[in-house]
Amino acid sequence: MAKHTIVLIPGDGIGPEVTNATKRVVSAAGLSVDWVELPAGAAAIEQGFDSVLPERTLAAIRAHKVALKGPVTTPVGKGFTSVNVQLRKKLNLYAAVRPVRSLAGVKTRYENVDMIIVRENTEGLYSGIENEVVPGVVTSMKVASEAACTRIARYAFRYATKRKRKKITVFHKANIMKLTDGMFLNSARKIYEDEYPNIEYEEVIIDAGCMKLVQNPDRMDVLLMENLYGDLVSDLCAGLVGGLGVVPGSNIGDDAAVFEAVHGSAPDIAGKGIANPLALVMTAEMMIHHIGEHAVGDKIRKGYDAVLADGAVKTKDLGGSATTDQFADAIIAKMG
Numbered sequence: 001m002a003k004h005t006i007v008l009i010p011g012d013g014i015g016p017e018v019t020n021a022t023k024r025v026v027s028a029a030g031l032s033v034d035w036v037e038l039p040a041g042a043a044a045i046e047q048g049f050d051s052v053l054p055e056r057t058l059a060a061i062r063a064h065k066v067a068l069k070g071p072v073t074t075p076v077g078k079g080f081t082s083v084n085v086q087l088r089k090k091l092n093l094y095a096a097v098r099p100v101r102s103l104a105g106v107k108t109r110y111e112n113v114d115m116i117i118v119r120e121n122t123e124g125l126y127s128g129i130e131n132e133v134v135p136g137v138v139t140s141m142k143v144a145s146e147a148a149c150t151r152i153a154r155y156a157f158r159y160a161t162k163r164k165r166k167k168i169t170v171f172h173k174a175n176i177m178k179l180t181d182g183m184f185l186n187s188a189r190k191i192y193e194d195e196y197p198n199i200e201y202e203e204v205i206i207d208a209g210c211m212k213l214v215q216n217p218d219r220m221d222v223l224l225m226e227n228l229y230g231d232l233v234s235d236l237c238a239g240l241v242g243g244l245g246v247v248p249g250s251n252i253g254d255d256a257a258v259f260e261a262v263h264g265s266a267p268d269i270a271g272k273g274i275a276n277p278l279a280l281v282m283t284a285e286m287m288i289h290h291i292g293e294h295a296v297g298d299k300i301r302k303g304y305d306a307v308l309a310d311g312a313v314k315t316k317d318l319g320g321s322a323t324t325d326q327f328a329d330a331i332i333a334k335m336g
């Protein structure tokens with residue numbers, strides 16, 4: 001196996017705890033890797049960098065193409081622009097891909113959930129263009145460009161085809177936001193009609209879509225949507241399969257990819273050593289497949305599937321009392 005160089009961003013809150021546990025699982029699975037550890041978020045300022053997204057961190061991701069990232073904290077209603085938003089824009093990581101599936105041993109209301117959320121990652125209301133028009137009146141601009149809408153639609157169809165998925169559902173609100181969501185919808189429809197007519201395709205207004213998700217999540221396959229909807233629906237879908245501790249994610253661009261779980265820095269449990277590392281372990285598994293080391297990825301999956309099926313070692317979010325490290329150790333023990 002060739003040695004891989006991967007940028008590791010521990011992040012804030014539970015970030016260092018779950019990245020450390022994940023690193024141990026990845027090493028035990030046998031990936032040959034040099035980790036280039038660099039900060040982002042509040043951690044960067046604490047380490048003396050002059051920005052929450054240091055140029056050195058960005059340059060390393062550009063150079064090595066792949067990063068595994070813990071969550072970072074974003075101040076609410078004030079302060080700096082989200083590090084995640086900056087990172088996705090600066091590296092043009094236009095596709096957030098988040099697989100959501102039922103896991104044997106994780107008891108939820110649903111079985112057989114197996115869907116992929118593909119979220120446009122660079123535009124929409126996340127453009128951060130906000131203005132105070134006059135005192136007491138503020139606006140936020142939703143941006144949709146035909147190029148970005150077409151790019152994410154083509155990505156979703158290509159992704160679905162490669163993975164032998166059957167259906168793409170676009171969530172939208174083009175009945176109200178006729179221009180922006182209209183652009184998103186028309187771009188997706190055009191890619192379907194012109195390039196992928198053999199995939200089943202449906203358009204669903206997002207409010208009804210959310211109802212369908214909680215009624216019959218197993219009817220959904222690949223979900224395509226713009227930035228903000230993708231953010232909200234990701235957490236909703238995480239709730240269908242056991243919560244934020246079990247949903248991985250990735251941010252993919254043409255030149256680089258940053259792998260991070262859906263969850264945030266979880267300040268309510270940070271520093272206690274009880275966060276579930278599984279979401280980041282699954283994220284690392286995605287990353288390992290991305291770099292072509294499929295046997296290592298499969299080994300990790302075999303390990304955590306066995307731990308979950310066995311049920312003896314679980315973190316608090318899954319109804320157990322294991323620590324982050326105990327859960328990681330259990331995965332390592334089951335990898336064989």
Ligand code: NAI
Pocket residue numbers: 014018070071072073074075084244245260261262263264265266267268269274275276277279317
């Ligand atoms: P959150 O995802 O951090 O936490 C929501 C709830 O889920 C909390 O009760 C938390 O304890 C629980 N949770 C999350 N991950 C868990 C895990 N691995 N194991 C067990 N329980 C887990 O969302 P919240 O509270 O809305 O945001 C906290 C901070 O994280 C904010 O500053 C937000 O901006 C940031 N954030 C960062 C993200 C990133 O860096 N990719 C993504 C989402 C939020």
